[in-house]
Amino acid sequence: MRIYPRHDWDLGYAEAVALQKELAGEVRLRSLPLASVRRIAGADIAVSKAARTAAAAVVVLEFPSLAVVEERVARGALEFPYIPGLLSFREIPVLIECLRKIETPFDALLCDGQGIAHPRRFGLASHLGLILRKPTIGCAKSLLVGEYGAVGESRGDFAPLVCGGKRVGSVLRTQDGVKPIFVSPGHLVDHRSSRRIALLCAARCRIPEPTRRADRLAGEERRRIDSLG
Numbered sequence: 001m002r003i004y005p006r007h008d009w010d011l012g013y014a015e016a017v018a019l020q021k022e023l024a025g026e027v028r029l030r031s032l033p034l035a036s037v038r039r040i041a042g043a044d045i046a047v048s049k050a051a052r053t054a055a056a057a058v059v060v061l062e063f064p065s066l067a068v069v070e071e072r073v074a075r076g077a078l079e080f081p082y083i084p085g086l087l088s089f090r091e092i093p094v095l096i097e098c099l100r101k102i103e104t105p106f107d108a109l110l111c112d113g114q115g116i117a118h119p120r121r122f123g124l125a126s127h128l129g130l131i132l133r134k135p136t137i138g139c140a141k142s143l144l145v146g147e148y149g150a151v152g153e154s155r156g157d158f159a160p161l162v163c164g165g166k167r168v169g170s171v172l173r174t175q176d177g178v179k180p181i182f183v184s185p186g187h188l189v190d191h192r193s194s195r196r197i198a199l200l201c202a203a204r205c206r207i208p209e210p211t212r213r214a215d216r217l218a219g220e221e222r223r224r225i226d227s228l229g
Contacts, residue, residue: 001102004133009079009093016080016089017120023130024122029185032108032135032193037063039106040201042210043098043128045091046222047078054078054091055221056098059213060106064200066209073221074098084144085119088127095128108135108189108197110210114144115186115194117161117169129187136186137194138169139208143182151180156199160191170195174202181206 007019040063045056053075060070076094080086091113114123115138125138146163148171155176161169161184169184172195183198185191201208207215 001099001105001132003096003100004131006131009089011080011089013083013086016086020086020120020122020127024116024120024126026130027116027122027126027187029116029190030188032189032197034064034193034196034200037107037197039063039069039104040197040210041102041106041109042111042208042212042214043095043109044112044211044214044218045094046215046218048222048225050226052078053225054094055218055225056091056094057214057217057221058095058098058102059210059217060102060104061210061213063107066201066203068213070102070104071213071217072098072101073217074101075221075225087113088122088124091124092127092131096131099132106134108137109186110137110139110198110201110208111186112139112141112211112215114138114140114182115169115184117144117146117163117182117184119145121168123184123186125184125186135188137189137197138182138184138186139198139211140182140184141207153177158195167191172198174199174206174208178206181208
């Protein structure tokens with residue numbers, strides 16, 4: 001698939017933070033009609049600490065049936081250190097190598113990470129959205145920033161996630177009685193569309209199927225890396 005590089009990846013901490021602040025101004029939130037989404041992708045990585053290597057996985061599914069159309073994996077060295085809030089600089093280079101292998105066009109991408117629910121409103125999903133020029137949604141398992149009220153116990157219940165007086169996402173219950181997930185727009189999608197798509201993709205499990213499958217595929221590839229020593 002087509003990638004639109006925006007910058008070099010060999011950056012220091014201060015340069016990366018400054019770049020996030022700059023690129024955050026280019027993020028656009030807008031409605032994404034469900035009828036326009038025919039295929040949806042999920043992306044994730046798994047890290048082999050022993051080999052200092054990341055295994056990236058991208059899965060493309062039909063939407064809303066969630067039937068798998070294509071799966072790809074890639075490996076890459078981890079050049080950027082682990083720093084909360086700057087994970088996109090660590091993970092995106094190897095994700096790009098995996099995305100380059102994808103042959104099936106897709107209409108939106110779900111990431112195991114944050115969109116605008118981020119200290120500088122520019123998490124992994126937002127960063128990928130600008131590079132791909134596609135709608136992206138962050139579906140994180142844990143809170144990075146913000147506050148929220150009570151979330152009902154039924155599937156589909158949610159509470160707005162607010163940071164600095166502005167909404168940055170939704171805390172969404174995807175299954176009755178299970179822990180909620182943190183959904184935030186990445187790029188070219190708004191809060192309502194992000195929440196609706198994430199919920200439709202989580203028909204059976206807490207985690208939306210695109211990122212759940214990508215997580216499993218990346219984990220399998222990491223185990224192959226580890227088995228080689």
